[in-house]
Amino acid sequence: xxxxxxxxxxxxxxxxxxxxxxxxTCPTVPEIMTAGKDESDALDMALDAALTxxxxxxxxxxxxxxxxxxxPDAPFIELPPMAVVKLAIYQGMRDQGVSxxxxxxxLHTDPKSVRxxxxxxxxxxxxxxxxxxxxxxxxxxxxxxxxxxxxGFFGGKVKERVVG
Numbered sequence: 791x792x793x794x795x796x797x798x799x800x801x802x803x804x805x806x807x808x809x810x811x812x813x814x815t816c817p818t819v820p821e822i823m824t825a826g827k828d829e830s831d832a833l834d835m836a837l838d839a840a841l842t843x844x845x846x847x848x849x850x851x852x853x854x855x856x857x858x859x860x861x862p863d864a865p866f867i868e869l870p871p872m873a874v875v876k877l878a879i880y881q882g883m884r885d886q887g888v889s890x891x892x893x894x895x896x897l898h899t900d901p902k903s904v905r906x907x908x909x910x911x912x913x914x915x916x917x918x919x920x921x922x923x924x925x926x927x928x929x930x931x932x933x934x935x936x937x938x939x940x941x942g943f944f945g946g947k948v949k950e951r952v953v954g
Contacts, residue, residue: 798869798877801860802836804829816867818858819843829865837867841910844873848880848908873910875919875930880908882926896925 800822805813812829814836816822824839826832844854854877860866869877883893890904897904897918906912907922923929 797871798857798874799860799866800840800857800869802833802865802867804832804865814839816840819855821846833865833867837869840867840869841873844877845910848910851884853884854881871932872914872919875923876908876910876914878928879919879922879926882923882928886926888926893922893925897921 800816800818802822803815803817805815807813807825810827811825812827812832813823813825814832816836819840821843822836822839824832824835826835847854883889888896890901890908893904894901903918904922907914907918920930
């Protein structure tokens with residue numbers, strides 16, 4: 791479900807419609823179409839639109855489209871880590887023919903808990919997500935990297951620490 795080491799990044803096409811409106815569309819997922827007052831706002835709206843579209847796709851029992859290659863200078867949206875894990879669980883269940891009822895049995899819980907686990911807007915506990923991944927034969931791998939938006943504690947300088 792991931793796109794190599796880059797998470798789930800989807801390319802976004804931005805088009806200025808007038809002085810106050812920028813339209814955002816996604817060539818990979820045509821259902822993602824929204825607008826904002828500027829490019830930053832349009833990208834924020836595109837991320838929310840993507841999550842909404844993926845929720846609808848899960849409700850309709852459809853495959854989640856994988857991200858396509860992105861030009862390094864092109865705008866994109868990146869799904870939050872929890873959404874990536876939830877989509878991987880959903881797609882894994884779909885690929886393996888595991889219903890929500892069967893998943894509930896594997897996790898020794900009720901189907902309502904599985905529905906919440908798959909809800910992209912619900913803050914699930916990481917240990918529950920990890921258990922669901924494990925029940926499907928997967929595991930999560932986490933990578934932390936400097937943010938291009940917030941320089942972090944070291945003011946943008948990456949400080950390497952050697953352990954052991």
